[in-house]
Every structure is written in structure tokens, then in C-alpha cells.
Amino acid sequence: MENGEENIRKMFKIKRLEKPKLNNTILIEGLPGMGNVGKIAVDFMIESIKAKKFIEIKSNSFPNSVFVNEQNLIELPKIELFYKNVKNQSFVFLGGDVQPMDENGCYNFCEEILNLFEEMDGKEVITIGGIGLPNIPENPKIFTTGNDKDIVKKYKTKHITNNIYGVVGPIVGVSGLLLGLSKERNIPAVSLLAETFSHPSYLGLKGAKKIIETLSNMFKLNVDTSDLDGEIEEISSEEKNISKELKKFIPKLPVNSESGTSYIG
Structure with a gap:
């Protein structure tokens, strides 16, 4: 068992930039996925409230590629943790x-x-993701599910529904597994999922904005989402024509037979 845990530890290079004092910590995850809803939401909140990076993680389980940065040099892929005390x-x-x-x-x-x-x-753990639709949603709905009835009830509002059974398939990737593995440790965990277009190049800005506003209001984070409005307006003016063109070339996404929706991480 110890050898197994040691091998897992070797998979990850964890660089601690700081050891902040943290209390009653809530983890909010948003990595690339359907519509990049989670990534958009988390990246925007990090920048808006000036959260500070304190951990970098690299791993041989990440994609076998490198990124070219603004200095025209390469970097290995990494995942980062930022903190903010409120x-x-x-x-x-x-x-x-x-x-x-x-x-x-x-x-x-x-x-x-x-x-x-x-x-x-x-x-508490919160994961953010997207529900892929075959068409661009004009007014994306937000759904919630989790590993405990009480935490789902906490995040259910008049704008967020927990009637998700039969709406989505499996929640794939980190957004899903964090919920399940948190349950094994008795950590309450919830996911906020926004409807979005299923094409890989589409950005689910509208859904991400709704989730940002929900979390900002709930935790009094004072996130200003006005910067997203211009981007949403720009995309909205073009997306109808774009979606018509895309549908000519992209394969049809497998969907839930009852609802016409799907979730892919």
C-alpha cells in the first residue's frame, strides 16, 4: 500500500509558492471541458478578486505536449491553485x-x-462544468447535483434546479470525480452545470457568467462581471450564423434520448 501511495506521489510535482493560513476552505474547480464553462468561470473569478497563486502542479499524467508562452518560450502543462481569504x-x-x-x-x-x-x-468542494446541447442556448439553464442532499439544497435556487436526473449522462473528468471521491472522505461536494453548445470551439460565456454571479452573491465575493457583457454581445451577434455553418461539418454529438442533452466533462 505504501509503495502504491509513493508511486502516486511521484506522478505529481507539487511546487508550493506560499503556505497561507486558510480557514473553512471552499475549493472551486474549473478546468477545461464542455464549452470551457468551468475554466472561464474560475479564471475570471481569480482575476477579478485578485486571488493569489500558491501551488503549481505538473504531472506525467497531463497531456504530452508543451505550450508556447508570451516570451516565445515553451512551458510544460500545469494546473494551479489560487487562494483568497474573505x-x-x-x-x-x-x-x-x-x-x-x-x-x-x-x-x-x-x-x-x-x-x-x-x-x-x-x-466544501464546488466543481463547475457544461452540459452539451446540439444547439446554442439563448438563455442557458443552470443545474446542480452533488454527493449530499443538504449541499444540493444549499445551492438550489429559483435560478438553479436540481432536477437533473435524465438530463445529463455521466459527469466526466475532474469535475465529476471530485464529487465522488469527496463522498468517500465525507466532504460535501456539489457541481454547477450550465447548458452550452457542444462544439469544441464554442465558449459558454453566458452560462459561466450566471455561475459566477451565483457564487459571487452567495459568498459576497463582489465579482464584477461587466467585462463579460461585451464578449457575450459580440459572440451572440455572430453565433447564429456560426452554428449553422458548424453543423454542416461537425459529427452529431451523442445525446440523452429523453432530453437531447449530454455532458462531456
């Missing part, structure tokens, strides 16, 4: 440009994140 509550944001490539790597990565989270006085 009164007596700490928020840790999990963001990055990649997810682990396979099932084994994803399980090990999520276990490692939860190990770190438990060291941070971790109390």
Missing part, C-alpha cells in the same frame, strides 16, 4: 489549461487534490 472564509480556486489524459491519471490527480484540500481545513 473575512473568516478561505476560497481556493483550481484552474489550468489541461486535465489528466486518462482514467487512472484523473483518479490519482483528484485524490492528490483532496489530500492537499484536507491540509487546508477543507470544508
